[in-house]
Amino acid sequence: MDMPKIESRVFDALVVGAGFSGLYQLHCLRDKLGLSALVLEAGAGVGGTWYWNRYPGARCDSESHGYCYTFSKELFDGWEWSERYPGQPEILRYLNYVADRLDLKRDIRFDSRVKGARYDEGANFWRIVTNDGAEISARYLITAVGCLSTANIPDFPGLADFKGQWVHTGQWPHKGVDFSGKRVGFIGTGSTGIQAIPVIAETAAHLTVFQRTANYSVPARNAPLTPEFRHYVSENHAAIRRATRSTQNGQPFGIEDRSAFDVPPERRLELYEAAWNKGGLQFRATFRDLLANKAANDTAADFIKSKIRQIVKDPATADKLADIDHPYAAKRPPIDTDYFETYNRANVSLVDVRVAPIEAITRSGLQTRDGREYALDIIVFATGFDAMTGPLLRMNIAGRDGLTLAEAWRAGPRNYLGLQVAGFPNLFMITGPGSPSVLTNMPVAIEQHVEWITGCIAHMRERGIARIEARPESMDRWVKTVNEAADATLLPMARHSWYLGANVPGKPRVFMPYAGGMVRYRSICDDLVRKGYEGFALSR
Numbered sequence: 355m356d357m358p359k360i361e362s363r364v365f366d367a368l369v370v371g372a373g374f375s376g377l378y379q380l381h382c383l384r385d386k387l388g389l390s391a392l393v394l395e396a397g398a399g400v401g402g403t404w405y406w407n408r409y410p411g412a413r414c415d416s417e418s419h420g421y422c423y424t425f426s427k428e429l430f431d432g433w434e435w436s437e438r439y440p441g442q443p444e445i446l447r448y449l450n451y452v453a454d455r456l457d458l459k460r461d462i463r464f465d466s467r468v469k470g471a472r473y474d475e476g477a478n479f480w481r482i483v484t485n486d487g488a489e490i491s492a493r494y495l496i497t498a499v500g501c502l503s504t505a506n507i508p509d510f511p512g513l514a515d516f517k518g519q520w521v522h523t524g525q526w527p528h529k530g531v532d533f534s535g536k537r538v539g540f541i542g543t544g545s546t547g548i549q550a551i552p553v554i555a556e557t558a559a560h561l562t563v564f565q566r567t568a569n570y571s572v573p574a575r576n577a578p579l580t581p582e583f584r585h586y587v588s589e590n591h592a593a594i595r596r597a598t599r600s601t602q603n604g605q606p607f608g609i610e611d612r613s614a615f616d617v618p619p620e621r622r623l624e625l626y627e628a629a630w631n632k633g634g635l636q637f638r639a640t641f642r643d644l645l646a647n648k649a650a651n652d653t654a655a656d657f658i659k660s661k662i663r664q665i666v667k668d669p670a671t672a673d674k675l676a677d678i679d680h681p682y683a684a685k686r687p688p689i690d691t692d693y694f695e696t697y698n699r700a701n702v703s704l705v706d707v708r709v710a711p712i713e714a715i716t717r718s719g720l721q722t723r724d725g726r727e728y729a730l731d732i733i734v735f736a737t738g739f740d741a742m743t744g745p746l747l748r749m750n751i752a753g754r755d756g757l758t759l760a761e762a763w764r765a766g767p768r769n770y771l772g773l774q775v776a777g778f779p780n781l782f783m784i785t786g787p788g789s790p791s792v793l794t795n796m797p798v799a800i801e802q803h804v805e806w807i808t809g810c811i812a813h814m815r816e817r818g819i820a821r822i823e824a825r826p827e828s829m830d831r832w833v834k835t836v837n838e839a840a841d842a843t844l845l846p847m848a849r850h851s852w853y854l855g856a857n858v859p860g861k862p863r864v865f866m867p868y869a870g871g872m873v874r875y876r877s878i879c880d881d882l883v884r885k886g887y888e889g890f891a892l893s894r
């Protein structure tokens with residue numbers, strides 16, 4: 355048998371992941387700072403989340419003109435989106451376009467998963483080992499692994515014996531899955547499930563959806579972009595960039611500056627109706643206090659629940675779908691194409707697994723606690739991810755004195771700004787836990803982090819600084835800031851959300867993303883740079 359080729363190479367910087375963040379980070383380090391840099395990517399191509407999530411209906415919830423890089427006008431001008439929300443294949447084409455235009459692929463090692471990374475204090479190098487035995491040393495280690503890239507597959511007994519096919523949406527087979535004529539069981543009604551269910555229902559013989567937590571959703575109203583809108587986008591790069599950098603959520607639209615109670619109830623309903631008809635995440639922007647005031651939130655929640663009851667014809671099914679236990683948008687709010695309408699199809703049924711949880715996967719299907727058995731040919735797990743910390747922890751990172759990231763984060767992901775952790779010098783996390791990341795439009799958060807890290811490394815090299823590392827007391831302050839920002843919102847009221855790590859058994863329950871908004875976060879990051887990298891220890 356051929357042994358894998360063992361490489362041993364030294365770089366200024368090693369970047370892990372070739373999605374939105376890794377591609378831009380490579381460009382900045384190599385082409386702007388002139389460093390030697392390598393990207394390790396577990397997939398066979400670029401794209402990150404858009405490489406792996408190929409499930410039917412996979413589409414971005416941010417609108418296409420805001421869901422792209424804005425750092426280069428040439429790149430922006432050289433690409434034209436076709437739909438209001440870009441589908442997975444189009445985003446993957448876009449990221450390949452970027453990688454090719456910037457000639458990035460020559461510095462990406464594909465099919466390479468990090469097996470371990472260890473900080474060698476004497477040499478001040480990170481030593482990284484891949485699954486196929488390559489050894490790489492780098493001064494800076496930058497994780498660009500995404501927030502939602504480690505699949506969460508519940509540990510149901512019996513899965514190994516299932517004689518049908520099973521798939522997780524985040525590890526979708528490249529050749530696709532043929533649902534035609536099949537009895538399909540579908541577990542999960544988060545953003546992914548809500549996108550995939552209507553599409554799979556079109557070809558499956560029967561689709562049984564196993565719902566644990568009922569979820570809100572607002573119609574996306576996806577459509578091809580009109581020539582007028584394409585023209586607007588092509589003429590307005592600077593304005594779109596300014597807009598995405600001036601809103602708290604990094605979206606090209608702002609949140610209305612009015613309370614739900616500034617208007618009389620009839621007017622409020624009209625505004626919700628208009629937002630429902632317009633579609634998309636902008637529904638959340640109808641009033642400024644929807645995520646801050648429970649009574650305000652109730653008005654939006656009641657509106658959506660009444661829509662569910664209007665759309666879904668079978669009252670018992672409508673009851674299950676509208677029995678939602680958390681405030682609107684306290685979990686990531688999905689948007690959809692015909693999600694609730696799908697339950698009017700004769701070949702779709704809904705099972706409430708909060709009442710009777712899934713007990714086991716059997717050889718021929720699935721069994722719930724009430725003793726019912728469902729015969730299935732295919733089971734789809736749309737059961738989400740070990741979010742934010744999962745992809746970082748599985749790299750087996752060890753810092754000074756062998757301290758592992760898993761040990762440092764036993765009680766939750768303590769860090770400074772979602773960028774650095776004490777004891778792990780020169781390790782930078784792009785959109786790590788503690789940063790706004792998943793609460794914003796990701797490319798905007800990514801550009802900000804990549805540019806901050808690039809500026810930091812440039813600063814170090816200009817001044818002969820060998821190491822940068824978060825101070826422990828800065829982490830304590832930042833953890834407090836992250837908690838306070840979350841507590842000022844209704845987000846912690848969704849007790850089962852992945853924002854809190856509650857979807858993975860045994861994971862510490864800590865609110866992970868920074869909820870104070872992108873504008874405030876950017877100004878905090880810029881400010882501490884002006885103060886000489888306040889809160890970090892820099893050494894020669």
Ligand code: NAP
Nearest residue numbers: 413414415508542543544545546547566567686736737738
């Ligand atoms: P998710 O939001 O974590 O949803 C997972 C679903 O699986 C939930 O309904 C969950 O129920 C259910 N589930 C998990 N374990 C279960 C079990 N043991 N038994 C029964 N049900 C179980 O995951 P996701 O839908 O993949 O979305 C994750 C995130 O990815 C989104 O929030 C979003 O940020 C991102 N995303 C974005 C897009 C987009 O932009 N278009 C699309 C898809 C995903 P519980 O709620 O009860 O835990």
